[in-house]
Amino acid sequence: MADIVHVHAETPQPRRIGQVADALRAGRVIAYPTDSSYGLACAMGDKNAIDRIRQMRGFGRDHFFTLVCRDLSEISTYAKVENTSFRLLKAATPGAYTFVLPASKVVPNWLAHPKRKTIGIRVPAHPVARAIAEAMDEPIMSVTAQLPDAEIPLSEAFDVREAFDKQLDIIVDGGATGVEPTTVVDLTTAVPQILRPGKGSAEALGLDPVDA
Numbered sequence: 001m002a003d004i005v006h007v008h009a010e011t012p013q014p015r016r017i018g019q020v021a022d023a024l025r026a027g028r029v030i031a032y033p034t035d036s037s038y039g040l041a042c043a044m045g046d047k048n049a050i051d052r053i054r055q056m057r058g059f060g061r062d063h064f065f066t067l068v069c070r071d072l073s074e075i076s077t078y079a080k081v082e083n084t085s086f087r088l089l090k091a092a093t094p095g096a097y098t099f100v101l102p103a104s105k106v107v108p109n110w111l112a113h114p115k116r117k118t119i120g121i122r123v124p125a126h127p128v129a130r131a132i133a134e135a136m137d138e139p140i141m142s143v144t145a146q147l148p149d150a151e152i153p154l155s156e157a158f159d160v161r162e163a164f165d166k167q168l169d170i171i172v173d174g175g176a177t178g179v180e181p182t183t184v185v186d187l188t189t190a191v192p193q194i195l196r197p198g199k200g201s202a203e204a205l206g207l208d209p210v211d212a
Helices: 014-025 047-057 073-080 083-092 127-135 155-167
Strands: 002-008 028-033 038-043 066-068 097-102 118-122 140-144 170-173 183-186 193-196
Touching: 002 014, 014 127, 014 170, 028 127, 028 155, 038 047, 038 127, 038 155, 066 073, 073 083, 073 118, 083 097, 083 155, 097 127, 127 140, 140 183, 155 170
Parallel strands: 002 170, 028 170, 066 118, 097 183
Antiparallel strands: 028 038, 038 140, 066 140, 097 118, 183 193
8 A cells, every 4th residue: 555645735844755755766656746637756767666657557668758857957967958948948947848858868768769869858836746856856757647548647646546556655645736737848849849738838938829
């Protein structure tokens, strides 16, 4: 049975966040709240934990994880950011966006898209998600908390426990979230393209929502 760690949604307690970070470093798999829905996460590069999450979600190896970063400066370590992309990222982070960027040499080959050599990166606005990333001192690997046959993601810690209980080590309960996914923006092209419309506003990025 997964342990429940209750944290304040707006001012998460550092000691409890530290416990979660220690668990991630020890190879544990967690569920945690984000500004879109609950997510499933593990430490970056932990292949055993990654395989566990793939099994939980019913993913094949062609589905890639998102790197959840603590701030804009951390993005530039793991992705190649051109000046035009930097301005857009600065305007949109933190927020409910996932950005597809060229992976830097720091990113292992198995983590980047094998053909495009890209990586999905986000800086969430949710205080709990950001606190976990900050405590880790490196990005965490994350996917949406959603059952394989479900149409919408999970938005309550109770529902996460019902869905995944024994497959998880820790559920970080930071209260209810929404269910609308992040807006996915491709920054590898000359003109940014919205690959998936979601919670993040296209207008806020200066993009046309009609093209989403």
